[in-house]
Amino acid sequence: MSDQQTAISRRNFLKAGALLSGGLLISFTVPHAGRLMVQDAATAFAPNAFLRISADNSITVILSHVEMGQGVWTTLPMILAEELDADWNNIKVMHSGVDKDYNHTVYGIQITGGSSTTWSEFDRYRKAGATARVMLTQAAAKRSGVAVESCTTKNGHVIAGNKKFSYGELATEAATLPVPQNIALRPPSQWKLIGKGARRLDTSAKTNGQAKFGMDMQFPGMLTAVVAHAPVFGGKVKSFDASRAKAVPGVRQVIEIPTGVAVIADHFWAASQGRKALQITWDNGAGINLSTKTQVDAYQKLAHTDGLKAAQKGDVDQGLAKAAKLLKAEYVFPYLAHAPMEPLNCTVKISNDKCEIWTGTQLPGIDQAAAARILGMKPTQVTMNVVFLGGGFGRRATMTSDFVSEAVHIARTSGKFVKMVWTREDDIKGGYYRPVFVHRINAGLDASGMPVAWRHNIVGQSIMAGTPFAPKNGIDPSSVEGVADSPYFETVPNYFVGLHSTKEAVPVLWYRSVGNTHTAYVMETMLDELAHAAWQDPVAYRRKLLQKSPRHLAALDLAAKKAGWGRELPKGRYKGIALHEAFGSYVAQVAEISIDNGKLRVHKVTCAIDCGLAVNPDGVKAQMESGIIFGITMALYGELTIEKGQLQQSNFYDYRIARMNEAPEIDVYIVESNEKMGGAGECAVPPTAPAIANAIFAATGKRIYNLPIMNTPLKHIS
Helix, strand or coil, X not given: CCHHHCCCCHHHHHHHHHHHCCEEXXXXXXXXXXXEEECCCCCCCCCCEEEEEECCXXXXXXECCCCCCCCHHHHHXXXXXXXXXXXXXXXXXXXXXXXHHHCCCCCCCCCCCCCCHHHHHHHHHHHHHHHHHHHHHHHHHHHHCCCHHHCEXXXXXXXXXXXXXXXXXXXXXXXXXXXXXXCCCCCHHHCCCCCCCCCCCCHHHHHHCCCCEHHHXXXXXXXXXXXXXXXXXXXXXXXXXXXXXXXXCCEEEEEEECCEEEXXXXXXXXXXXXXXXXXXXXXXXXXXXXXXXXXXXXXXXXXCCCCEEEEEECCHXXXXXXXXXXXXXXXXXXXXXXCCCCCCXXXXXXXXXXXXXXXXXCCHHHHHHHHHHHHCCCHHHEEEEECECCCXXXXXXXXXXXXXXXXXXXXXXXXXXXXXXXXXXXXXXXXXXXXXXXXXXXXXXXXXXXXXXXXXXXXXXXXXXXXXXXXXXXXXXXXXXXXXXXXXXXXXXXXXXXXXXXXXXXXXXXXXXXXXXXXHHHHHHXXXXXXXXXXXXHHHHHHXXXXXXXXXXXXXXXXXXXXXXXXXXXXXXXXXXXXXXXXXXXXXXXXXXXXXXXEEEEEEEEEEEECCCCCCHHHHHHHHHHHHHHHHHHHHCCCECEECCEECCCCCCCCCCCCHHHCCEEEEEECCCCCCCCCCXXXXXXXXXXXXXXXXXXXXXXXXXXXXXXXXXXXXXX
C-alpha cells in the first residue's frame, strides 16, 4: 500500500524516517507541555503527532485523528504547512498508530469525534510547523555563513543570501540543531492557506480507486466471515445446526461466538449463503417484550412527571399560574441508524504472540485494548492499521468496540486470518442507534407574548452511561444539551428542565450531532410556535430573546438576510427558520419548501455559520452541505421501529435516505468571526429539521411534533 494508506508503528517510523532516508523529524506534544522536541535516530520519543521532512523534499504529516470524509486529511496539514511555509504539492499524510500520546487533548482518549479535530489541534500543528521552519532556516544560515535574520522562506525553500536551498537539502543538517524556544508564529496577514483553503489531499486517491477502506482489504490466505446475530435485542444462541451451511461450496468453518454464529468461507458469497442455510434456535431474553408503541406510551407517561433536575431558575409553577397564555406540546423521536456508506467490517490476523487489525475506527486505542483483552495479550502486541473510513457519524466509535471485538473473537476461535463483513442489513439491524426520545413542554407567555415560564421534561436512554463520560448526578448531558443550556432561557424568569434516563435492551450511541438531533428540533419549533402565539415574526421574536447572545444573532441575521427573509415569495413557496449552537459553532438555516398534492419538496436551504476562524472555508461549506443533507434524511424519513424485540427495517428500501433528486439548492455563508473556534462536522444537522418543519407550518398551519415528517399527512392551506 502507498504512504497514504499504511499506518506504521511509532518506533519503526522513527527508525525508517530518520535513519534510512535522512532528514528532519519533528514531534510535538500537547500544548500544555510547552515544548517541541527534535529526535535523533536512536530516540524512542512517544509523540502526539509527527512532521517528517525527507531528503526527497517530501513532507509527511501523521495524523492522530482519522479521515472519514470530514476533511481533516487536508485541514490539519494546512495548519502545519502554513507555518512551515511548505510547498503544498510535497505534502503527504498518514494515519497514526495507537499510543497514549495521540490521546485527544481534552477527552483523554484517542478519538475522532465531537467536531473537535481542528480546534483541538490548531495550536500544536502551527507550533510544529513553525519549529521546523526556524530550524531549517538556521541550517541554511549555518551552511551559507549568513545571519539567520537575513534568511527567508518561500514555498518549501530557504533563501539565504544569494543561495536557495530546498527543505529536503537542509533536513538532515537541521535535525542536529538545538530546538528553538518561544517561536513567533506567522501573523494572519501572512497566511496563504489558513482561512483561504487548499486542494484536498485525498481527492485523487478516492477518485482513482487507490484509497483503501476497511472493506477493500485483501490478503493471501484471508477468509471472509459473516455473523448471524440474534433477531431480538439481547438474544443469545440456544443451539444451532450447521450441517446445511457447511454443505455450501466454499464454506470452511462455522463457529459460535458471543454475538452469534459466524460462517467463515473463501469469499463473501459463500459465507452469506452459508449463513442463510444455518438453523439456529435463539433464547430471546427480555428483549422480546419491547415494541415501539408500548415504549413510546411509557415514555409519554413519564414525560408528564418531573425528571431529575438538569436546569432550573425561579418558580416555574408560579410562573405558569400567572401566565397570560399557556401552550403545551409533546414531541416523539424514533430510533435512528447511522447507516454510513461503508458498512462495518474488520480484518484480523493472529500469529504467535501478536495480532494485526485493519479497520476504519474512530477509537483505535479503545479497540486495541479490547482486542488485547480478548486475546490475553498486552495492547502493544496488537497493531491497529487505521485506514480511510467510509463514513462514521459516531457508529465507528463504540466504547464496547463491538464490531472489532466480534472480528477478533472469530479469528481467535477459528484460528483463521479473517475479514469480517457486515451487510447493509447487518449494519441497520446490528444495534447502536440514536435513542428514542419524548419531550413535553408547558410554556407560559406574558401579555406581550414573551415567555415567562417553561417546564420541560425529557425521556430517553442515556448514551453516556457506562462510558468514561458517564453521567454525573444521573444527568446525561448529551440528553439535555441544547435545552438545559439554551440561550433563550436567559430572558425566561422561571424554568425547569428535567430528565428521565431509561434503560432498554436496545444499545444506543452518539449520532451525528448527538442530543442536538432532537433538542434543537424541540426548541426551534416551539420558539416558532411561541412567536405565532405572540403574533410576531419568527426572526424578530428570536432577536428579542437573544440580545445577550451575539454569536447566535450574527448567524441568525446573516441567514435571514441572504435568504431574503420578509420578501414576498413566489406562489406556493414558504420559508421557515431555525437556529442552534452545537460543538461551539452557531448555525442558522432558512428552508424554502413547497407542498404539491401532499408531497413535500425542499427547494433551497440558506445556511449561515459562525465557527470562529474557518481554517478551511471550502471544508466548512462542504460540511454544512453534508450536514444539511443528513438532516433532511433525518427529518423526512429517519425512523426505526421495533415489534416484539425485532427491528422492522433492514435496508434503504425501508429505511429511506434522501436521494439525489431530493437534494435542495444549498447556499452557505460564513460569519466573519474572531471568536473561539468551533467544529463543523455536526453543527449543520440540528437546525435542518426544525427549519423545514417551521416552513411546513407556514404552508399548512400544521405543527409537526413527531418525526419523521413522512408520517404526517400534509395538506396545503387553500
